Amino acid sequence: MRLTRKVKEILSFYESDNPGTKANLARILMNGRLGGTGKLVILPVDQGFEHGPARSFAPNPPAYDPHYHFQLAIDAGLNAFATPLGMVEAGAASFAGQIPIILKVNSSNSWSIEKDQAVTASVGDALRLGCSAIGFTIYPGSEHFDEMVEEIREMAEEAKAVGLAVVVWSYPRGGKISKEGETAMDVAAYAAHLAALIGAHIIKVKLPSDHLEQPEAKKVYEEQKIDISTQAKRVAHIMQSAFHGRRIVVFSGGAKKGESSVYDDARAIRDGGGNGSIIGRNTFQRPREEALKMLDTIIKIYQGKE
Amino acid sequence: MRLTRKVKEILSFYESDNPGTKANLARILMNGRLGGTGKLVILPVDQGFEHGPARSFAPNPPAYDPHYHFQLAIDAGLNAFATPLGMVEAGAASFAGQIPIILKVNSSNSWSIEKDQAVTASVGDALRLGCSAIGFTIYPGSEHFDEMVEEIREMAEEAKAVGLAVVVWSYPRGGKISKEGETAMDVAAYAAHLAALIGAHIIKVKLPSDHLEQPEAKKVYEEQKIDISTQAKRVAHIMQSAFHGRRIVVFSGGAKKGESSVYDDARAIRDGGGNGSIIGRNTFQRPREEALKMLDTIIKIYQGKE
Amino acid sequence: MRLTRKVKEILSFYESDNPGTKANLARILMNGRLGGTGKLVILPVDQGFEHGPARSFAPNPPAYDPHYHFQLAIDAGLNAFATPLGMVEAGAASFAGQIPIILKVNSSNSWSIEKDQAVTASVGDALRLGCSAIGFTIYPGSEHFDEMVEEIREMAEEAKAVGLAVVVWSYPRGGKISKEGETAMDVAAYAAHLAALIGAHIIKVKLPSDHLEQPEAKKVYEEQKIDISTQAKRVAHIMQSAFHGRRIVVFSGGAKKGESSVYDDARAIRDGGGNGSIIGRNTFQRPREEALKMLDTIIKIYQGKE
């Protein structure tokens, strides 16, 4: 497997990492149909932890089976599959070496009152299960933000020492942030920047709206005439906030929605210079054939063919 | 690199430290255009963590790129560059050995309700990234002060054992301290003294005003006729409070402001016997050429040429 | 250095301690002009942490310099010098072996709302800095008392294993204790007894008044006709409460006051069988010559010459 010039350039941004971490990033970047393009589509399946099984899988019952998701990610030619410990354990041997796995090491659940997540797996788990990365969610704005940061700080140091990559889901919520503010442009850019500053290799944020939440930030956006009028421009601003594009950023699609909306999102990510999509419910809650077709289209969008 | 008499004198104040820590202090004191004078100008870039990327970098968009700051500090001939983990990781290899790095190991953010900071990096990170020091913020006055002190106590002991230096940002806030009180003379002197007592090698405080916040302290300042009528005299009183000048103290300039105000600050620091400036937004939020010109003037002020 | 019969007797009370701890107690008891008498005068300089530098040192500006205090304690012929980490670090090499040091490992500050102290140093720090003891403050009565006790429990166990002595400042405050009650006879005796029970080798309390704070205690003092009518009798009662004199107790002088009052205190401590004085502000806030003269008189009082 020869790395493309694009992937080499991306790897060069991770200049403080050891070859183990670089190799795992390379595996993710080179896998699947987008391998080598610098673009990624990742399948995340942690909805069961957050919303329970029926809300997650009843619309497409074969998805109750962990193997279903491994197979879907492989068959669709995706870059990686991200999921919590138990689901990795349920398929990691059968699919060993077939798709890069991101072990999601913390998760929240429907009954959480606090804006916090439980740590559910370790760096050691990631190694024994053959994962390429750990995934961790932080909640900027939450009163538990500091604790979450201190947890990932320790796990990230450990992960980097043993050659794993670190993926951070940066989801603003709680505290003074309004519901609309969770996806506000200023908030999302800030969330991406925080993830970069705490040492994430790959950052996952939600696609931002053109809302501006924080008064002091709003003033700056207006004074500096930062153009956030289109989704693509907003994606570009996120990339800028992620160390001027030196960190890989993937965007999540959120709740299940119409196909064209999903494709529009992907086109905006592509046009804004984002690295790709992390797309869960919109695929595994659809019948397999439909999901494969949708993923095929998304991949083609990132390839510039749609 | 031969040490100057001045630097040797400063190093002699750190009489309990091992040669490793002394060597790192020497590296900071001998680097750049002020190398050897006992004066320092440090570039801190942690605004992104505290205020988000747009508020920090939109006024000068090249500054979104971490490499911009490493290069600015080097080209301006500064003594050191201070920034959080992710930004160090993004440039530490490209600029290895080119400028002493202070790894800022805790940070706050705009949404924090508590006057506290999250620990975001470790002594191990500082070693693997080739840093000369760790930097840690304490908030005297805050209800989280004790926790913060206990965090830095443990990290400082570890850092000193492996030959790193310890820089403490001592920023009074929270609790009973009024907004005006945060930079009050008595409060700032107390903040510097606290940092010295917990074992800091380099202390960062804000330039104090002539306001006196605490009634018991006010009484003493008046009784003892402590002259705090000029900025230079206030700086001198801070130095006195930092073990009679046995600890290096640098002063921060605060929010972006007019050039002449920045220069007046530097002259007061110099005339009061302070060790220098730690100046972030006032430089990286200006266009590079303007920032370099400003830093050139500041350096000349410390050299006694302006 | 031959131990006197008196010092041997005192050391015999510490029958469960290892020779390392005994040697450090002996060093403290044998040092200075009172060496060998079983009496002690200790210089504590933690006012800067508690009240800030100006309130502590402005009345006698040379005292801003940590070396001033080391030299004062040595020149006055005192038994030991007690101070927080940073001040020890600033002089421990210059004065290595010249005076026993008690590393004060926790401290409060003027802004503390809670009746608690931050831990600022470790047993490892005490060893590397050549200290003879760690010093720790507890606040009987405070809602944080249990935490403080648990902190010193752990540190004391560690200190005793490596041959250090443990000094406990026992200062009742907070909770249900009235301002007057903080120095009440029953409260002070209780505070001394608590310190003894948690394993202190040397106990520091304030000189008690004849006030009785706790109704149940008051009843007993009256029923049993405990004579607390003079300061010397109150000191004797404290000694009784400190394991019948099996623990060293030193008394603090509090805020700066008139000379004759200081001498009266010392005579009462001597006559009541107390072990000595821990006297800070009353010495370092006076000009050096005056302080040396005062300490000379205090030492003569303990020697029975004044």
Added chain:
Amino acid sequence: MRLTRKVKEILSFYESDNPGTKANLARILMNGRLGGTGKLVILPVDQGFEHGPARSFAPNPPAYDPHYHFQLAIDAGLNAFATPLGMVEAGAASFAGQIPIILKVNSSNSWSIEKDQAVTASVGDALRLGCSAIGFTIYPGSEHFDEMVEEIREMAEEAKAVGLAVVVWSYPRGGKISKEGETAMDVAAYAAHLAALIGAHIIKVKLPSDHLEQPEAKKVYEEQKIDISTQAKRVAHIMQSAFHGRRIVVFSGGAKKGESSVYDDARAIRDGGGNGSIIGRNTFQRPREEALKMLDTIIKIYQGKE
């Protein structure tokens, strides 16, 4: 300190190392009069351990003092100073930050019957003393070679994790190697290659002769017509054996000898593409002025001026 293109190229060869190790390599490569050229002159003073003090220092008695060597290396503008623990301890604070130190962590002595060395210092010592690298000798050919390799393996892993560089002295001896074979072309090339293979950043070997020791190797050298007819060509072959020049190799001069011979060696190293000289007895056994003059000439040779 801006790195030169040459130094950046050399650092790029150490692609698996963390920025800490790169920074220490950069410090060595950028220090002194050859700083930035990619050439190095290192002062090693471990003769006292190997041959005793009189044989080492009697010809130039001021050299009995450890400070003499620190000062000589600094005044001559060398890149680094390499010596065992005690000599580092005797000067590391006085010369903190003035010259990169290589802590020699194993040493042999005149009475050793075994071809082995004692480990005399640790990675922790290197950190507390502010060293840039550890130095370790292996004896290819010795019956103790495997043990020595296993010792440096463990220390090198630890050193690399904390950002230190690793220098390996590779000196064939013992076992089946003849006296003449110790500097044979095939043996020296093999020794350099072994050091590279066990993970050395900087390799020290002796200048090879044109003797070929091993029959199987001799056959290949002859068949492949490897030109080893001049010292420069032999140096070039060593560089080739050190990963095609991807590892820094410095050559030792051996016992004290005539000046012109020393200069001829340096020219051959330069012309063959070697990185420089590690030159001990030939300098410190001469009077200081003579040594400085000789080092000046050697530096000029590497600068291409002589």
Added chain:
Amino acid sequence: MRLTRKVKEILSFYESDNPGTKANLARILMNGRLGGTGKLVILPVDQGFEHGPARSFAPNPPAYDPHYHFQLAIDAGLNAFATPLGMVEAGAASFAGQIPIILKVNSSNSWSIEKDQAVTASVGDALRLGCSAIGFTIYPGSEHFDEMVEEIREMAEEAKAVGLAVVVWSYPRGGKISKEGETAMDVAAYAAHLAALIGAHIIKVKLPSDHLEQPEAKKVYEEQKIDISTQAKRVAHIMQSAFHGRRIVVFSGGAKKGESSVYDDARAIRDGGGNGSIIGRNTFQRPREEALKMLDTIIKIYQGKE
């Protein structure tokens, strides 16, 4: 206890040590009748381990009692007492704080076939017993030299971290060294230098003869015309070999011998600039009064009075 100028100068040589180690060196240097002069007399009692009790103590039966030796060292006004674990344990509490103790942590016995010693105590023992230093014997020349060095390397690093001093007995024997060679000038100088290089604070060697053992060394001594014609000159050469006098060296007297011979040795040590004597059998094998008289004379010799 105020340090003398001489002791301050000696402490300045230990520039890489922490204040704890400096304080313990100061305690040894300031104790007893020679306190402050930079001269030392140390009582070592490890003969029982080496030769058995009768050979050690039968000539003076009170010496079977460990307390006898503590008391002798105190009554004679010596600087320190050095002995193995059990003897320290037998008296450390009774004599706590009365005399600095050097815990001898390895020992040989009469039945040893190997030239090696057993490690019999730890740094933890030294701390719990209140010792100021650990003492360790190395046998340069022995086939076990490397193992011994590796043992003390590890213990010394640990001791220095907790503020203890390290005393090394450097006794050449075994291997190729002849009986006469054990005290040969070249061998003794080499032994002192090796102890300095492995990081000893205090070095103990035997007084050398004018024999030259090693042919290569002999050549240098003759070529360089090193004057070793008198005992004082030989002592001076040892001091030179101990980092040009930067390390404390004490000389042992060997087996019991005539008084005038003991005094001649002391005068030679004094005149050659040595730091003092470590004198065991010659004192404890004599009746107490005789021993005290002899030690009194030795002390007077070091004071320049005899």
